[in-house]
Amino acid sequence: MTEQHTVVVIGGGQAGLSISWHLVQRGIDHVVLERDSIAHEWRDSRWDSFTLVTPNWQCTLPGYSYSGGDPDGFMNREQTYQFVRGYADTFDPPVREGVTVVSVRQSGSGGFDVDTTEGPMRADHVVVAVGGYHTPVVPRFAERLPAGITQMHSSQYRSAGDLPAGEVMVVGNGQSGAQIAEDLHLAGRTVHLVTGGAPRVARFYRGRDCVAWLHDMGTYDVSIADHPGGLGKRENTNHYVTGRDGGRDIDLRAFALAGMRLYGRLLDVVDGTLRFAPTLESSLDAADAVSQSIKDSIDAYIAREGIDAPREERYVPVWRPGREVTELELSTSGITSVVWSIGFRTDYRWLRAGVFDGEGHPTHNRGVTAVPGLYFLGLPWQHTWGSGRFAGVARDAEYLADRIELEAGVLPATATLA
Known part of the structure; x- marks a missing residue:
């Protein structure tokens, strides 16, 4: 027996729940399929000291917003999980947990055939709300690290205490890498941080x-x-900053002064020796330049609007690298663990539709693809920079719900087809 639905939503995180809320309001038949449990990524794929980098007042979803007593604070991992999980409790979405989508393909008669671990379904519309971060990236040369070194991806990291004694190398200084390096540093571990091209932003200004x-x-x-920047913005690394302890800057130069060891881009591992590009100073300067440019735009806005805001001195680099390290012998380095924090790859092999570019990223306009009835939600820069934040997901969900309502209308409730 094949279940028929007007809309099948794949993914039960904040994106899937947001589109479900709008569909419920419009009386449009749908089901939300979640392979694990609602909002599980917030609890299962974040480290123990994780906090949001966006303030709580910006945490809004359709028909729901943060209502705690610290609007300018930053929710931690458990609070974020409870926020999204609590959202589902407010409107009873038709979520089926523990259901994996095996494949989605266009049906010859129109719509989509959706194969799941609970059996086949047919849908007039499919909303893919599984985000854009699927397969952890670890470089092939990681295989050449000595067998005695513990390796993990940032999505597996929980706390410094879970790693063996010794020094730790973190590869990548985007949001996750910079915050994990700080977490290890605050735990008293000697940290080696491999930098890339991530920009930074000040936590507070004026x-x-x-x-x-x-x-x-x-x-x-x-x-x-x-x-x-056009569509190329979708590939940009997020600015590093933290919401920990009420929020503060992450200044890699200050970490270096306090004993953290910084390197340029990691090129290879050869016979137990790490090889780095001499890019550290240029990476630090570029990150600072982005932070300064954001302050420039804030200054201009304050002047243009005539806002009475306190003046603030600009940041002055507190440390500069001397001769950059381009080789490091692992056997004498004291490093016993490596945390790879260089991102994720998309994995849409189960979605059999011609909507992907040469790198496997979906091609779309505000989540609407060239295949009628197929949509994406919850992608970075789906429509705006804000698309990666709760409030932006809410807006994107409303746009797609309007499209679905326009194209499908309110159809009869769930039916069963032979």
Whole structure:
């Protein structure tokens, strides 16, 4: 027997729940399929000291928003999980947990055939709400690290205490890498941090969180189509900053002064020796330049709007590398663990539709693909920079729900086909 639904939503995180809320409001028949449990990624794929980098007041979903007593604070891992899980409790979405989608393909008669571990389904519309981070990236040359070194991806890291005694190398300084390096450093571990091209942003400037300034400036609302970087922005690394202990900057130069060892880009491992590009100084300078440019835009906004805001001195680098290290012998380094924090690859092999580019990324306009009835939700820069935040997901979900309602209308409730 094949189940028939107007809409099948794949993924039960904040994106899948957001589109479900809109479909419920419109009376549109649908089901949400979640391979694990609602919002499980927030609990299962974050380290123990994790916090959001966006303030709590920015945490809004359709019909739901943060209501705690610390709007300017930053929810930790458990609080974020409970926030999203609590959202589901407010409107009883038709979520089926523990159901894996095996394949989705266009049906010859129109719509989509959806094969699941609970049996076949047929849908007029499919919303893919599984995000864009699927398969952890670890370079092939990691296989050449000595067998005695513990290796893990950032998605597996939980705390410094889970790693064997000794020094730790973190590869990658995006949001996760920089925060994990800080977590290890605060735990008293000697940390080796391999830097890349990640930009940074100040936590606070001229009396406010930078997120608040950028929100008021409309920065999170600029569409990718109108952005100078165009579609290439979707590949950009997020700015590193932290919400830990009420929020603060992450300054890699200050970490270096305190004993953290910094390197340029990791090129290879040859006979137990790590080889680095001499890119550390340029990476630090580039990250600082981005932070300064954001402050420039805030200054200009304050002047343009005539806002009374306190003046603030600009950041002055507290440390500069001398001669850059380009080789490190592992056997004498004291390193016993490596945490790879260089991102994820997409994996849509189960989705059999011609909507992907040469690198496996979905091609779409605001989540709407060239295949009628197939949509994506919850992708980075889906429409704006804000698409990666709760409030942006909410807006993107409303847009897609409007499209579905326009194209499908409100059809009869769930039926069963032979």
